[in-house]
Amino acid sequence: MNTSSPKGKAVPIDRTTTLFMLDENPEEVYRRLRREMPIARIEAIDRIVFTKAADVRRVKTDMEHFGSFDTTTPMQRAFGGHTLMRKDGCDHMRERHAMEGAFEPSLLSDRWKKSFEHLTDNLLDQLNGKEAVDLSQTLAAPLSAGYLKLALGLEAATDAQLFDWAAALIQGAMNASFDPAVFEISDQANEEMNDCFDQMIARHQKSPDGSVLSTMVNQTDPIELSQTRTNMKICIGGAVIESRDALLSTLYGLLRHPDQLQACINQELWKQACEEGLRWMAPIQASPRIVRKSVVMSDVLIPEGETVMAIQASANYDEEIWERPHEFDIHREAHAHQTFGDGPHQCMGGDIYRLLTSEIVFPRLFDRFPNLALDTNADVRFRGFGFRGPKSLPVTLI
Numbered sequence: 173m174n175t176s177s178p179k180g181k182a183v184p185i186d187r188t189t190t191l192f193m194l195d196e197n198p199e200e201v202y203r204r205l206r207r208e209m210p211i212a213r214i215e216a217i218d219r220i221v222f223t224k225a226a227d228v229r230r231v232k233t234d235m236e237h238f239g240s241f242d243t244t245t246p247m248q249r250a251f252g253g254h255t256l257m258r259k260d261g262c263d264h265m266r267e268r269h270a271m272e273g274a275f276e277p278s279l280l281s282d283r284w285k286k287s288f289e290h291l292t293d294n295l296l297d298q299l300n301g302k303e304a305v306d307l308s309q310t311l312a313a314p315l316s317a318g319y320l321k322l323a324l325g326l327e328a329a330t331d332a333q334l335f336d337w338a339a340a341l342i343q344g345a346m347n348a349s350f351d352p353a354v355f356e357i358s359d360q361a362n363e364e365m366n367d368c369f370d371q372m373i374a375r376h377q378k379s380p381d382g383s384v385l386s387t388m389v390n391q392t393d394p395i396e397l398s399q400t401r402t403n404m405k406i407c408i409g410g411a412v413i414e415s416r417d418a419l420l421s422t423l424y425g426l427l428r429h430p431d432q433l434q435a436c437i438n439q440e441l442w443k444q445a446c447e448e449g450l451r452w453m454a455p456i457q458a459s460p461r462i463v464r465k466s467v468v469m470s471d472v473l474i475p476e477g478e479t480v481m482a483i484q485a486s487a488n489y490d491e492e493i494w495e496r497p498h499e500f501d502i503h504r505e506a507h508a509h510q511t512f513g514d515g516p517h518q519c520m521g522g523d524i525y526r527l528l529t530s531e532i533v534f535p536r537l538f539d540r541f542p543n544l545a546l547d548t549n550a551d552v553r554f555r556g557f558g559f560r561g562p563k564s565l566p567v568t569l570i
């Protein structure tokens with residue numbers, strides 16, 4: 173048997189990119205890397221990154237060479253346990269399977285459409301008579317919290333709690349220096365979340381409703397309470413801020429291109445708008461993986477044991493797949509984007525987000541407010557390297 177390591181070139185080092193550039197304008201960083209060194213170690217973050225679509229997909233799907241299992245990440249400490257997202261193989265599948273019933277595509281519409289419509293209409297009612305609002309505060313944030321409280325089975329939580337918990341989990345998961353002050357905040361959030369879960373579990377055991385928590389606790393052979401809790405935290409930390417940001421980025425794209433918006437209104441192209449928004453601005457820009465076994469890709473040796481980043485935001489702009497990838501264009505030829513990941517850890521919530529936005533929020537918003545436009549005085553800014561979206565979206569309504 174040949175046990176020698178595969179041979180390849182050392183990973184090229186990108187010394188140009190700074191943390192500021194990644195936060196401010198990662199699109200330009202990745203454009204250069206795709207052209208000059210698609211697999212590179214960015215010195216500023218000391219991580220090997222993959223920026224081409226085929227490589228990003230391979231990192232997510234080649235389980236022989238890349239895995240998620242990692243017990244050294246601050247994520248475990250921040251989430252109060254080991255989540256399904258950082259497990260591989262049977263351990264991962266068992267926990268994923270425990271919540272799968274809640275995401276069954278054929279049941280989603282029957283289960284949630286009416287309550288999502290009700291939620292949306294109530295929020296739109298509150299905009300009536302207003303001249304100018306920030307759509308982040310008045311629509312996207314309460315919608316995201318509201319639909320997730322229903323879909324996750326967490327009606328006892330407040331909107332503010334969901335956002336605070338999500339922020340605490342994300343900060344904790346990124347706490348590479350294991351700063352105790354950061355974990356103090358995530359510990360507090362964990363205590364509040366666990367209390368909320370316990371309260372809701374008692375209710376779901378009496379009257380199941382098909383939500384994620386209800387599905388997990390009503391299995392004939394349920395997973396451990398500790399795992400139910402940590403995996404609920406994945407659905408909070410990975411969905412509340414992301415759904416808000418995806419919604420806002422798509423609305424911004426449409427409002428910047430009134431001709432495309434008009435086409436959506438006239439021809440009901442909301443599904444195309446939803447997919448293009450997801451492609452154009454991936455709310456989760458990158459996902460980590462551990463190299464399980466050394467591998468050579470494009471002549472470059474990726475050494476065993478490295479933590480690497482698959483940059484789905486860059487995969488979505490790969491010039492080999494998309495023409496003019498930096499432009500928002502709902503009419504572009506359809507190709508699969510990687511905003512929801514790929515392989516065994518692919519996002520479970522993509523279809524719920526699509527149901528909410530393309531079938532309910534987009535058509536209803538523009539039906540109610542046909543003159544809705546970007547506030548011409550507003551400077552809409554996108555920020556963030558790991559997570560990315562507009563910080564606000566000021567619009568005029570009449």
Ligand code: HEM
Nearest residue numbers: 256257407411414415418455459511512513517519520521
């Ligand atoms: C626009 C909103 C969302 C985005 C952009 C997003 C993105 C992602 C991505 C990229 C992953 C894969 C991470 C990886 O490969 O390591 C993921 C995983 C996951 N997402 Fe989402 N997500 C969104 C909404 C949701 C919602 C609404 C839910 C639940 C209601 C959800 C539940 C999950 C779960 C449970 C996983 C882990 C799956 C596993 O490890 O097997 N997500 N998400």
